[in-house]
Amino acid sequence: MAINEAAIRARQKQYENTVIDFVKSRKGHFLAMTDDQAFLSVVRTVLVKDLGLTAPDLLSWIPEPGQMLKEFRKADEAGPNIVVFMERMIQGQDLTFLVRQLKLAYPKIYIVVLTVEIEQARLMYLHEVGADNFITKPVSPNTIIEKLAFTLKPQSKLGQVLDLAKGLLAKGDAEKAREVARQVLELKPGSAAGYIVMGDAERLLGNTQAAKEAYIAASDNADLYLEPLHKLADLARETGDTEGCYEYLEKLDRLSPFNSERKLSMGELLLKKGDMARAEEMFNAAVAQVIKDAMMLIGNVAERVAAAYGDKNPEQAVMFLRKALDAKGKNLTRDDVKLFNKLGIALRQQGKWEEAVEEYRKALHVAPRDENLYYNIGMAYAEGRQFRNARLSMAEALKINPDITRISAGIAYNIGFVFMQSEARDQARRCFETALELNPGMEQAQRALLKLNL
Numbered sequence: 001m002a003i004n005e006a007a008i009r010a011r012q013k014q015y016e017n018t019v020i021d022f023v024k025s026r027k028g029h030f031l032a033m034t035d036d037q038a039f040l041s042v043v044r045t046v047l048v049k050d051l052g053l054t055a056p057d058l059l060s061w062i063p064e065p066g067q068m069l070k071e072f073r074k075a076d077e078a079g080p081n082i083v084v085f086m087e088r089m090i091q092g093q094d095l096t097f098l099v100r101q102l103k104l105a106y107p108k109i110y111i112v113v114l115t116v117e118i119e120q121a122r123l124m125y126l127h128e129v130g131a132d133n134f135i136t137k138p139v140s141p142n143t144i145i146e147k148l149a150f151t152l153k154p155q156s157k158l159g160q161v162l163d164l165a166k167g168l169l170a171k172g173d174a175e176k177a178r179e180v181a182r183q184v185l186e187l188k189p190g191s192a193a194g195y196i197v198m199g200d201a202e203r204l205l206g207n208t209q210a211a212k213e214a215y216i217a218a219s220d221n222a223d224l225y226l227e228p229l230h231k232l233a234d235l236a237r238e239t240g241d242t243e244g245c246y247e248y249l250e251k252l253d254r255l256s257p258f259n260s261e262r263k264l265s266m267g268e269l270l271l272k273k274g275d276m277a278r279a280e281e282m283f284n285a286a287v288a289q290v291i292k293d294a295m296m297l298i299g300n301v302a303e304r305v306a307a308a309y310g311d312k313n314p315e316q317a318v319m320f321l322r323k324a325l326d327a328k329g330k331n332l333t334r335d336d337v338k339l340f341n342k343l344g345i346a347l348r349q350q351g352k353w354e355e356a357v358e359e360y361r362k363a364l365h366v367a368p369r370d371e372n373l374y375y376n377i378g379m380a381y382a383e384g385r386q387f388r389n390a391r392l393s394m395a396e397a398l399k400i401n402p403d404i405t406r407i408s409a410g411i412a413y414n415i416g417f418v419f420m421q422s423e424a425r426d427q428a429r430r431c432f433e434t435a436l437e438l439n440p441g442m443e444q445a446q447r448a449l450l451k452l453n454l
Helices: 002-024 037-050 065-078 096-105 120-129 141-152 157-170 174-187 192-204 208-220 226-238 242-255 260-272 276-309 314-328 334-349 353-363 371-383 387-400 409-421 425-438 443-453
Strands: 029-033 059-062 082-087 110-115 133-136
Touching: 002 141, 029 037, 029 065, 037 059, 037 141, 059 065, 065 082, 065 096, 082 096, 082 141, 096 110, 096 120, 110 141, 120 226, 133 141, 157 174, 157 192, 174 192, 192 208, 192 226, 208 226, 226 242, 242 260, 260 276, 276 314, 276 334, 314 334, 334 353, 334 371, 353 371, 371 387, 371 409, 387 409, 409 425, 409 443, 425 443
Parallel strands: 029 059, 029 082, 082 110, 110 133
Antiparallel strands: none
């Protein structure tokens, strides 16, 4: 056990030294574009207390995207070695476009995307457009250090050998790079990264078939690794193999379907092949993806405007929330349920409970098993004193999630109140008892329970 602990500590020390070296030897610094104060606090603690890095302006905080380019230019003037911590979503805005912009303008920076759970296809697209690594929040200090170390420098002998091979390729020394790639494959047979380097070396030497075979081996050894397919598509394009190029682009599109530019390339290849019908289909798909991305951006802007109005002007909030939903059109997903919930609450603030119910029911088309929607429908009906309908909705919420009353004392009380008003006394009693478990001093629940027991 002690040996294992010593090994773990040695690895952690190696990670720490990599980050310290980045700051002290390479004059590296960090930008954090986040609205998550808890994450920002952890990063500051990591740099100052865990790593002893106290240089002024080592970490710059950017609370919103509008300040990013200004702060980035300032940081770039101080030194080109920059790590950017970037939220995937901030204030409802998807920042994938900014990852691409930064990587195109400054290809040598490191971008670490901050996210919660996310679908694999979206992660793969973020990697395609330039993300170097990902951090899933919440995150511990040790994990931040480890992620940074792997982003900045390979942490294994294999990774270091691969870095050597890539350096040789950058200098144009393909022969030596090929020899080093062979060493990689001896250290780790089947290494996809090793085959990639081998393919690059063969390609530089003009051995097209050998390069293709190496890239295919890389793809076969890593099903979800996009780089081999990119290499194969580029190689096929260089050699005039239209069929092969399309085949590899199609595989990429299945793995990472959000790339509109790739869809355009596929449409162009189909036109060259004379397949007009499929070319039109692919161009339509490209346009649809661009529209979807644009509508998402418009929707996010409208949502932020609505949030700014908030309680001060619910009517304006309703107007902008409806604009957000209209902008998304047929592209609504489960992620948009929050918009419907906000719209319903804004309508209820104006006493328009019937309109609120209507909006919540629209949301059920994209999230039919969302207990929160049924709870909000129940609350809207209760505000309209339609307690029978309110009870049916609350019962459906409990059917989907029997523990919904344990989320908070307020939710337990509200559901209990609906049941009490609709003569479902036993169910009401259980809800009030749960509310008092969660908040023993809740006077409303105490009075309601007393009333039920009379």
